[in-house]
Amino acid sequence: MAARPVVDAVIEKRPAHPPRASFAAQLGALLWKDLLIEWRRRELLASLIVFSLLVLLVFDFAFDLRRIEMPVAAPGILWVTFIFAGVLSFNRAFALEKDRGTWEGLLLAPVDRGAIYLAKLLAGVLFMLAVEAVSLVLFAALFDLPADVPRLAAAVAAGTLGFAAVGTLFAAIAANTRARDIFLPVLLFPVSVPVIIGAVKATGLAFGSSDSGYPWLGLILAFDAIFLAVSFAVFEFVAEE
Amino acid sequence: MISARGLTKTYERVPAVRAIDLEVAPGETIALLGANGAGKTTLLRMLATLDKPTAGQLEIAGIDALRKPQQVRALLGLVAHQTYLHPELSAAEDLRFYGQLYGVPELDRRIERLLAEFGLAGRGGSRVAALSRGQQQRLTIARALLHEPTILLMDEPDTGLDAEGMTVLERLLRAGGRTVIFSSHNARWAESVSRRVITLMNGRLA
Numbered sequence: 518m519a520a521r522p523v524v525d526a527v528i529e530k531r532p533a534h535p536p537r538a539s540f541a542a543q544l545g546a547l548l549w550k551d552l553l554i555e556w557r558r559r560e561l562l563a564s565l566i567v568f569s570l571l572v573l574l575v576f577d578f579a580f581d582l583r584r585i586e587m588p589v590a591a592p593g594i595l596w597v598t599f600i601f602a603g604v605l606s607f608n609r610a611f612a613l614e615k616d617r618g619t620w621e622g623l624l625l626a627p628v629d630r631g632a633i634y635l636a637k638l639l640a641g642v643l644f645m646l647a648v649e650a651v652s653l654v655l656f657a658a659l660f661d662l663p664a665d666v667p668r669l670a671a672a673v674a675a676g677t678l679g680f681a682a683v684g685t686l687f688a689a690i691a692a693n694t695r696a697r698d699i700f701l702p703v704l705l706f707p708v709s710v711p712v713i714i715g716a717v718k719a720t721g722l723a724f725g726s727s728d729s730g731y732p733w734l735g736l737i738l739a740f741d742a743i744f745l746a747v748s749f750a751v752f753e754f755v756a757e758e
Numbered sequence: 759m760i761s762a763r764g765l766t767k768t769y770e771r772v773p774a775v776r777a778i779d780l781e782v783a784p785g786e787t788i789a790l791l792g793a794n795g796a797g798k799t800t801l802l803r804m805l806a807t808l809d810k811p812t813a814g815q816l817e818i819a820g821i822d823a824l825r826k827p828q829q830v831r832a833l834l835g836l837v838a839h840q841t842y843l844h845p846e847l848s849a850a851e852d853l854r855f856y857g858q859l860y861g862v863p864e865l866d867r868r869i870e871r872l873l874a875e876f877g878l879a880g881r882g883g884s885r886v887a888a889l890s891r892g893q894q895q896r897l898t899i900a901r902a903l904l905h906e907p908t909i910l911l912m913d914e915p916d917t918g919l920d921a922e923g924m925t926v927l928e929r930l931l932r933a934g935g936r937t938v939i940f941s942s943h944n945a946r947w948a949e950s951v952s953r954r955v956i957t958l959m960n961g962r963l964a
Binding site: 537538539542543545546547549550553554557558617618619621622623624625626627628757 | 806807808827828831832834836838839840841842843844845846847851855856858859860861
C-alpha cells in the first residue's frame, strides 16, 4: 500500500466544477467498451453466425431452394435470417448491462444519453453486418445465385441501419420488462415493416428480380433517417425510466 | 449540501422509506444504520437519483435533484451493492472507461495513483473477473472516487473488504472534506469513523 493516503490527495485537488467529456469521447469510450467485451467473450457473434447458418440450412431443407425461383425467394430468406439474428443481438446489448448492474453505472455518469444510444446502435450494426457478410458468403456457396454486389451491399447496409435504429430503442424498452425476449420482437416487427419491405425489395433487385421502378433504396434511407432521429430524441426518456 | 423533505418511497403499496427529512452539511460524514429492510438502500438510491421518490423533495448542492438528476449525478460517487464493473475488462481498462465518460483530466496518472493507493498497483492489467471479492470491492470504491465527487454515497462499503481495504476505507471516511453518507451493519465500526449517525427503522428515522 502506498504511503500517501488517496483520500487526502483526492480532496486537495478536487476541482470546483466537475469536468465533462465531449460527446465524441463518450461515444468512443462506450463503443470501445462494447466491442472489446464482445471480442473477449466471443459469445454473441459466434452464436449469431451459427444461428444464421442454421436458419439458411433450414430454409434449404424446407423449400428445396434449387427448384423455386431464387431471385424472388432469396431476399425473403436472407432478411428473415438477418432479422432474427438482429433481434438476438439487440436484446443482448441491454440485457447484459441490466443483469450485471452496469446500466446503473452508465446512468450515474454524466453521459449524453444520445451517446449511449449511438454506441449501442453502432455496435449492433457492426455485429449484424458481420453476421450478414458470413451468411451471404454461405448463401452464395449454397445456391450460386448471381448478384449485383454493390447494389446488394447498399440494400443490406441501408436495411440493417434502419432495422437496428428502431431495434436498439425497443431493446432498451424491452430490457425493463420481465418477458424481454418476447416483448422485443412484438414491439419491433410491426414498426420496422416499412424498412423490411424496402430492404427485401431492394435486395431482390440486386438478385435480378424485375424492377418495378420504385426507388426502394431511397425509401429505406428515408425511413433510416426518420427512425434514427426519433430514436435518438426519445432514448433519454427510455433510459431514465 | 443535501436537503431532503418528506422523502418517501413505496414499492407496490409497501412503504420502504416514509417521509424522511434530512439535512446534510458540506463535508459531513454520516453513518446510516438499521436492520435489513429498514430502508437504507432505498434512501441511498433516492439520494443517488437512481430511484424516484414516491413523494417528497430532494435538493443536492442547490439543484433540484428530482427535476435535474443529470446535473446532480456529476457531483456524486456511488458504491452500490453491485460493483458496476465489467468482468471482461482489466481493472485499469474499467477505470479508464468510466474516467472517459466523466472526462477525468490526466486520466492515466489518476488511474495509476488510485490503483496504487487501493493496493491494486500490480493488478491493473488483471481482468476484473480474476480479482478476489475484496479486490473488486476496493476497485469499486476507487471507481466511485475516480471523478473526485463532491458527495460520496456508499451502501455497505465494508462488505467483502479485506483488512487492507478496510484501512483505506477508514482513511477515506476519516479524511473529511467531502460529504459522505454510508450504510453499514457494523454499528460500532460505523460510529467510530463517522461524525453523525442516523438510524432507520421501518423506513423512518429512529
